[in-house]
Each structure stands twice: as C-alpha cells, then as structure tokens.
Amino acid sequence: MTSALLIEDLVKQFATGKPAVDGVSFDVPAGEIVVLLGPSGCGKTTTLRCVAGLEHPTGGRISIGDRVVSEPQRGLLVSPRERDIGMVFQSYAVWPHMTVRQNVAYPLKHRRKNGGGDINTKVNETLELVGLGDYAERPVTSLSGGQMQRVALARSLVYRPQLLLLDEPLSNLDAKLRIRLRDELRRILKQTGMTGLYVTHDQSEAVVLGDRIGVMKDGKLLQMAPPAEIYNRPADSFVANFTGASNILLGKVLARNGDKATIDLGAAGRIEAWTPQPLAVGDKARVALRAENVRLGEKGPANAFSGRVVERRYQGMQTVYDVELGGQRLEALELGTAARHNDGEIPLTLPPDQCWAYRDEGATSVE
Numbered sequence: 473m474t475s476a477l478l479i480e481d482l483v484k485q486f487a488t489g490k491p492a493v494d495g496v497s498f499d500v501p502a503g504e505i506v507v508l509l510g511p512s513g514c515g516k517t518t519t520l521r522c523v524a525g526l527e528h529p530t531g532g533r534i535s536i537g538d539r540v541v542s543e544p545q546r547g548l549l550v551s552p553r554e555r556d557i558g559m560v561f562q563s564y565a566v567w568p569h570m571t572v573r574q575n576v577a578y579p580l581k582h583r584r585k586n587g588g589g590d591i592n593t594k595v596n597e598t599l600e601l602v603g604l605g606d607y608a609e610r611p612v613t614s615l616s617g618g619q620m621q622r623v624a625l626a627r628s629l630v631y632r633p634q635l636l637l638l639d640e641p642l643s644n645l646d647a648k649l650r651i652r653l654r655d656e657l658r659r660i661l662k663q664t665g666m667t668g669l670y671v672t673h674d675q676s677e678a679v680v681l682g683d684r685i686g687v688m689k690d691g692k693l694l695q696m697a698p699p700a701e702i703y704n705r706p707a708d709s710f711v712a713n714f715t716g717a718s719n720i721l722l723g724k725v726l727a728r729n730g731d732k733a734t735i736d737l738g739a740a741g742r743i744e745a746w747t748p749q750p751l752a753v754g755d756k757a758r759v760a761l762r763a764e765n766v767r768l769g770e771k772g773p774a775n776a777f778s779g780r781v782v783e784r785r786y787q788g789m790q791t792v793y794d795v796e797l798g799g800q801r802l803e804a805l806e807l808g809t810a811a812r813h814n815d816g817e818i819p820l821t822l823p824p825d826q827c828w829a830y831r832d833e834g835a836t837s838v839e
C-alpha cells in the first residue's frame with residue numbers, strides 16, 4: 473500500500489547555522505496520526521513546513537500519496553496549493569468578517585477539489601463532528617479561542633484533504649480547554665479516517681494523539697514508535713529524559729547478556745538494566761528510570777536495594793520522595809493522597825525492565 477506521506481532523507485539548511493532538518497526519514501500510512509515531538513528548535517516545524525511546501529527543502533524527497541511533491545536534486549517542487557493538504561496552526565486562522573458556516577464553506581467554494589455533493593450538507597456534517605452544530609450562524613469573532621480552533625479544524629477537514637498538518641494547534645488555549653480538545657481531536661481525526669502529521673513539544677499531547685511518535689533533537693529523528701514503546705523502550709537517553717525518565721544513575725558495565733546489562737553503581741551495588749545500545753564491558757553507563765517506576769518499600773526478586781529517604785514533598789494527589797542510594801540520588805513518586813513512607817532507611821526495588829542503560833557520553837563516572 474502507498475503511504476499517505478513518505479519522507480526520505482529530508483534535509484533543510486537555512487542560510488546560517490547547522491541544518492534545521494538533518495536526514496529525516498519516515499512514512500505515515502493512510503489513516504495514521506504521527507506526532508513529531510521535541511524541544512524548541514529541534515526541527516519539527518521545519519519538517520512540517522517542508523511537507524506543506526512552505527519551506528523549500530535542501531535535499532531528500534517528499535511524497536504525498538503516490539506523487540513526489542519535493543525533490544530538489546531533480547528541481548522538483550509542487551506548490552502548497554497543489555498538494556491536497558489541510559493545515560491547522562497555533563493561531564486561529566479564521567476569516568473574522570464571516571459566520572462560522574461561511575468560514576467552513578469557504579474552502580469548498582474556492583478549491584478545485586471539493587468532491588462534489590451539497591456544500592451545506594458537508595458543512596453541517598463537519599460542524600457536528602467538531603461540536604459546533606449549534607453555532608453555524610454565529611459571527612466567528614463571537615466564539616471562544618477553543619471554538620475558533622474548532623472552526624479552523626472544520627475548515628481543514630471539510631474538503632477531506634489527503635493529509636492534515638497540525639502545528640501546535642492547542643498551544644494558545646488555556647490548560648483545561650487544551651486537554652478537552654486534545655482528547656476530542658483524536659476522536660475527530662479517527663472518525664474521519666484522516667491521515668495526520670502533528671507537531672508539538674507537549675508529551676501528553678503526543679501520547680494521546682499519536683499512533684506513533686517521532687522524537688526529534690538537533691534536526692535528527694531519534695526514534696519513531698508507538699507511544700507505549702517510546703515510554704517503555706526509549707532507544708536513546710535523550711528520548712528517555714525528554715519523556716520524563718528524570719532519574720539517572722551512573723555506573724560501569726560489568727557484563728552483557730542479550731539486551732540486558734549488569735551495571736556496577738559503585739557504593740549502591742549492581743543493577744540489571746535493559747539496554748538498546750551496543751554497550752561493552754567497561755563502558756561508562758547512565759541508567760535512566762522514571763520516578764513512578766521506583767517501588768519504595770518493596771524488596772523485589774531483582775534489583776532490590778536499600779536506600780534512605782532524605783526528603784518528602786507531599787503534593788496532595790501524590791508524594792515525591794528524594795532517596796539516597798549509595799551516594800547517588802533518586803526521585804520516587806507515590807500516587808495517592810496519603811504518604812505511606814517516612815524519612816530514613818527503606819527497601820526499594822528498581823524493576824530491571826524499567827531501568828534503561830545508555831552509553832555515558834559525559835565525563836562523570838563512578839570508579
């Protein structure tokens with residue numbers, strides 16, 4: 473089957489600096505939502521703009537459906553209007569002098585491709601889909617930010633483009649609305665069977681919306697995988713850290729056994745960890761793990777340690793514990809409204825599957 477979007481070795485070099493996009497390749501099968509996630513400046517917006525045709529790539533190839541839309545080596549560049557894409561941006565791109573209905577009908581009246589059929593029926597169906605059925609005749613400027621963004625979404629969905637591009641569409645909304653629209657967006661996109669490429673720096677949006685998440689850093693795509701794999705099998709220490717595995721234990725590789733490694737943590741003892749990288753015996757390693765995966769008060773069958781709680785921070789719905797482990801520090805998170813552990817010595821378990829060892833590129837090590 474042809475991918476709805478295929479990006480091969482995409483490079484974008486602006487006049488100055490390092491390449492904003494540096495050899496990125498991935499595909500999006502029809503009906504799938506791929507989210508590009510990464511910190512500010514990692515190149516996710518530039519990638520999306522290259523797909524839209526708003527940026528001219530320096531190298532590589534982009535195909536939408538079975539049509540190549542950009543291949544600079546052959547001097548090929550299809551204009552944005554000819555790409556059959558929809559776009560939703562951070563700012564609510566709506567026509568302020570029109571009603572909601574007129575805004576959503578606009579692309580059907582002004583695009584070559586409208587698929588035929590009755591414009592009013594299509595507009596009504598799309599407004600229902602985005603939850604604005606009762607607002608059709610209102611001036612668009614009388615709507616709230618969240619509603620305006622629904623209008624922008626409806627306007628991009630109404631002509632059923634081959635591909636929908638969304639660049640941080642929720643970031644201008646207040647926190648509560650952002651969460652509601654985030655959850656609804658997935659339902660809406662899935663209901664229409666739309667293929668989507670979505671850009672965000674917000675992990676929770678990426679996890680809720682994406683069938684797959686691509687984590688980017690410095691113009692490179694570090695990992696592209698379903699959310700659960702990104703969260704449970706991060707291929708790279710940056711991916712682990714960016715998605716919230718904030719605990720890092722430093723050590724040295726003692727032994728390898730398949731995709732597991734035994735790491736010497738110095739005074740803390742030895743730890744078993746999963747490793748996606750070809751670590752060798754003697755290598756310095758960083759073991760990453762999430763605060764929520766530290767099992768305080770438990771003596772498990774593997775990776776059982778004795779630590780010391782040095783500080784507790786009660787946060788109402790959860791408690792964060794600072795734990796000392798052989799001269800290193802860990803944070804442990806306990807969900808629930810009651811803190812069950814006190815300061816002082818405590819057994820704890822770090823489940824081997826939830827400990828991930830990466831090569832330590834930094835200088836620090838435990839001798």
Ligand SMILES: Nc1ncnc2c1ncn2[C@@H]1O[C@H](COP(=O)(O)OP(=O)(O)OP(=O)(O)O)[C@@H](O)[C@H]1O
Binds near residue numbers: 510515518
């Ligand atoms: N028009 C431009 N001219 C020069 N450099 C640019 C231009 N647009 C982006 N860049 C640079 O390219 C790199 C990637 O930017 P890009 O906007 O793609 O990152 P991003 O991950 O989307 O970040 P953000 O979330 O802040 O938008 C950055 O270093 C940025 O400064």
